[in-house]
Amino acid sequence: MSTVNTDTSLAKFKSYTEAVDWIVNLVPLGIKPGLKRMEMLMDLLGHPERRLKFIHVAGTNGKGSTCAFLTRSLLALGYDVGTFTSPYIEKYTNRMQYNGKDIEEEQLLTLANKLYPLVQEVAQTELGSPTMFEVSTALAVMYYGQMTYPDYVVWEVGLGGRLDSTNFVNPVVSVITNVGQDHMDILGDTIGQIAAEKAGIIKSGVPVVCTAESPEAIEVIKEAALSKKATLYLLDNQFKYEKIAVEENKQVLNFTGPFRQYRDVTITMNGAHQLKNVSAALMTLEVLRQYHALIIEDEDLYAGLRKTQWAGRLELVSEKPRILLDGAHNPEGAEALTQALKETYKYNKLHLMMGMLSTKYHLGYLRHILPIVDTLVVTEPDYHKKEDAHSLAVKVREIMNEMNLNIDVSVETNWKTGLDKLKSRTEQGDLAVVSGTLYLISDVRSWILHTADSEKGW
Numbered sequence: 001m002s003t004v005n006t007d008t009s010l011a012k013f014k015s016y017t018e019a020v021d022w023i024v025n026l027v028p029l030g031i032k033p034g035l036k037r038m039e040m041l042m043d044l045l046g047h048p049e050r051r052l053k054f055i056h057v058a059g060t061n062g063k064g065s066t067c068a069f070l071t072r073s074l075l076a077l078g079y080d081v082g083t084f085t086s087p088y089i090e091k092y093t094n095r096m097q098y099n100g101k102d103i104e105e106e107q108l109l110t111l112a113n114k115l116y117p118l119v120q121e122v123a124q125t126e127l128g129s130p131t132m133f134e135v136s137t138a139l140a141v142m143y144y145g146q147m148t149y150p151d152y153v154v155w156e157v158g159l160g161g162r163l164d165s166t167n168f169v170n171p172v173v174s175v176i177t178n179v180g181q182d183h184m185d186i187l188g189d190t191i192g193q194i195a196a197e198k199a200g201i202i203k204s205g206v207p208v209v210c211t212a213e214s215p216e217a218i219e220v221i222k223e224a225a226l227s228k229k230a231t232l233y234l235l236d237n238q239f240k241y242e243k244i245a246v247e248e249n250k251q252v253l254n255f256t257g258p259f260r261q262y263r264d265v266t267i268t269m270n271g272a273h274q275l276k277n278v279s280a281a282l283m284t285l286e287v288l289r290q291y292h293a294l295i296i297e298d299e300d301l302y303a304g305l306r307k308t309q310w311a312g313r314l315e316l317v318s319e320k321p322r323i324l325l326d327g328a329h330n331p332e333g334a335e336a337l338t339q340a341l342k343e344t345y346k347y348n349k350l351h352l353m354m355g356m357l358s359t360k361y362h363l364g365y366l367r368h369i370l371p372i373v374d375t376l377v378v379t380e381p382d383y384h385k386k387e388d389a390h391s392l393a394v395k396v397r398e399i400m401n402e403m404n405l406n407i408d409v410s411v412e413t414n415w416k417t418g419l420d421k422l423k424s425r426t427e428q429g430d431l432a433v434v435s436g437t438l439y440l441i442s443d444v445r446s447w448i449l450h451t452a453d454s455e456k457g458w
Contacts (some may be wrong), residue, residue: 082153352373381415
C-alpha cells in the first residue's frame, strides 16, 4: 500500500480552485467503463468504503429525487447521512454532502492533495488515468470513510450501473428507479439492454427496491435478482401507492408495503412521478427497518418527507415572471414534465426554453412536450457536448409538421439572450419553463437566483 506524504508544504494544490481545476480538467478523458481503476484506488487508500453502509441508487429518471427523499428522511429520523449525487447544480461541492451540507472547500482541498499522488500512480499503470467521475467518486469515499463517518451513504450511480465507477461498493440495499431511453450510445439500444446495465448494481443477497414499469425492464431485473438470490421489492407487486390529493406544491398519498402502511403521506415536490420516487424511498426505509433495525418514528419521517426538495426539478425560481426549471432531457422525463404541467399548474400560455446535449434522444422528448407549448426558444448549454441549436430547431420543426403543431419558434445560441427573450414573452398569468440538460438548468438557476455563473462539470 502506498503512503501519502502529509507535509502541507509539499501539497500539489494550494487552493480549492486549483483542486477543482485538476478534477474538471480530467473531463476530456471521457467515460471509461470498468472498475479496475477504482479498485486499485481503494486498495491504495486502505479500503475506506468497507467502513460504510451504502444505499446504492440507479435508474434513468428519478435517482436524484429518490436520493433527496432518502436523505431528508434519514436526517429527520436522527441519522447522519452522506449523499453523493451527480451532476451538480451550481458548485462542485454540491455532489458530496454530509447531513445536507456541501463538503467544505478546505476539506476537499485536503482530500485532493491526499488523492493526487495515488491517481498519478494508477495513471502510470496499463489501466491509464482515472477519469473525472472516478476521482470524484474516490474523493467522496474518502470524505465519508476517513472524515465524517455517516450512518448511511446515499450513493447515486453516475451512468448505467454495472460498469459505473460507484459499483465497487457492497450496499445494504440497492434501488433501481425507472428504466428508459437515455445514454443509449453507451448503455444499449433497447430497454432490455439498458435494464441489464442498471441491474448490474444488484449484489448477492442484498435486497433490491425497484419502481421500473416497462415489462421488458422488469423481466431483466427479476432475472438478475433471482440469479443473485437478492429479494426484490417491485412497485405494484410487493408495494404500491395510492394518490389521494394533488395541488401545486402539495401531494398526498397512501403507501402499502409488505411490512406496514403509511397513510396520508404529504410531499411538497410536484409531479406525479414524485409519488413513485417517494414510494421507492419508503420501501427502502422499510427494508432498512426490517433488515438493519432502522428506527422509524412516523412523525419524524413524515416531517422529513414534507421538507424534501430537489433543485432543478419542477423548481419555481421566479414569480415575476413565473419561471419553472426542470431537468427533463429524455422521453421519460419529458412525459413526466408534460403530465405535471397539465395536471398541477395553471397558466394562460406556456413558454418553453430548451437546450440539449448531442448524445440524447431528442425526437421522443419533443413528441411529449411540444403539443402543450405556445412559444419555444431553442438554445445551447455552455458545455462541450452541446447539441447545436439550429440542428435541434430542425428536429423541432420536423415534429411540428408530423404532429400538425403551430408553435412560435426562435433560435438563440446564447442562453442568456434566450432567457431574456423567454422573460419578455411571459406575461402575467403565463408560465415559462426552462428544460433540458442539467448543464443548462444549472447555469440558468445560478443566473436567476444569484446573478452568477455556475461551475461546470459532470
